[in-house]
Amino acid sequence: MFYPKTPFLRKPQLEKELLKINVSALPELLEWLCQAPSLTTYRVNTLTIDPKDYLHKIEQTLVDRYGQRAPTVFRIPDIPEMVCINPLKNQSSENTADICQPSTTRREIIVDTSCGAALLRGSHIYAPGVLAMETGTQLYECVDVYADVEGNCKRGTATRYESPEKIFIGIGKVQMQRYQLYNNQKDSPSGVAIEMQATVSGVPTLGDLSDAYGLLQNLPSMVCVRVLNPQPGDRVLDMCAAPGNKTSHIAELMQDQGLLVALDNSKSRVKAMQSRIGHYKCIQSHVFDSTKALAEHNDQHNDPPFSSASFDRILLDAPCSGIGNRPQLSCGNQLKTAKDLKSYPNIQRRLFGQAVHLLRPGGTLVYSTCTVTEAECEEIVEWALKKFPQIHLLDAIPRLGHSGLSLPNFDPEQAKLLQRFGPGQNLDTVGFFIAKFGKTE
Structure with missing residues (x-):
């Protein structure tokens, strides 16, 4: 950590709620949730600029602001469109004068x-x-x-x-x-x-440098879309698209060729994300409830609801408790009660069932959440594999996070195919979960 371990979160209240559900390594997790991620990441729009040029642009901005204390900027080969910014130099706990x-x-x-x-x-x-x-x-x-x-x-x-x-x-x-x-x-x-x-976090105070060339975005969100691996010409469904960050990433990896359907059940959210996705030719956005995305009759058209086996790839970035968002500074609006936490798997399962039927045989489904509870992550995967024999797990690569957690009734080898972002990783980022599925029939 790059700053004193101040008990930002009122941990006893959070712990009280999380103890009511199954959450592994709770003390370590609570400490981790209290701290801000030290890594800042931008996603480069490869349709408008070369990532190397964008990296140099960010480097110059940092040097202009911080001089010799400017943090290092780097890229990761597996996610070539991502630019990472380290914390400021000379902010370690050993240099208390710099804190x-x-x-x-x-x-x-x-x-x-x-x-x-x-x-x-x-x-x-x-x-x-x-x-x-x-x-x-x-x-x-x-x-x-x-x-x-x-x-x-x-x-x-x-x-x-x-x-x-x-x-x-x-x-x-x-x-x-x-x-x-x-x-x-x-x-x-x-x-x-x-x-x-x-x-006190040591993270560079740059504000949001997002523009037509790059977007401030969490690292796991970029990994999630890379796991989906959309290709030019694909038919892709983004079931819970708002605010549109992953949607635009999908469009860029598709080189704006093919069809990308973006659904969200909120009219205001769909309207708000138009500034982010409106200029892509391949995206069609709709205000629509994805729990009803499967049509009763097989009518071939591009508007929801859709016929079964309509899509090559589907992203289900499901509504969730958001416990992985860091730092959590209070137990107010940011903290869910145990009752709230237990309500999310229901909607996640309903969405998942729609996704399975909308996916064509041989297609790819990615399920993701920005939370860390087993009930919304590994337990959904365990349920899905039992419920839908036509799907199977694929390796969630590229892999920048850990493997999934091993549950009592879940094959440890299957858990290794999952990807989880949490405490103890080299890349200090938010909590996130990714599972990739293929469909055989």
């Missing part, structure tokens, strides 16, 4: 836990994220940034917010003053309010 620390002389800014988690991963603070700013805070003044873990800070607070549950995130420079943030006008303020200078 970002609060000051008694600086004013304070308070943000919510969602914003705080984003800051620890390199983001700046946008206007809606500022809960409290002290009166008298000046433009370009350096301030200490704290996250309100208990969620009691009222938006617009003008005095210093005192609470034992606030946690220090880092140091920022003010770009918007109080009158701009809390002017009670009809239109809410937008834009960067605080430009972060440093955080």
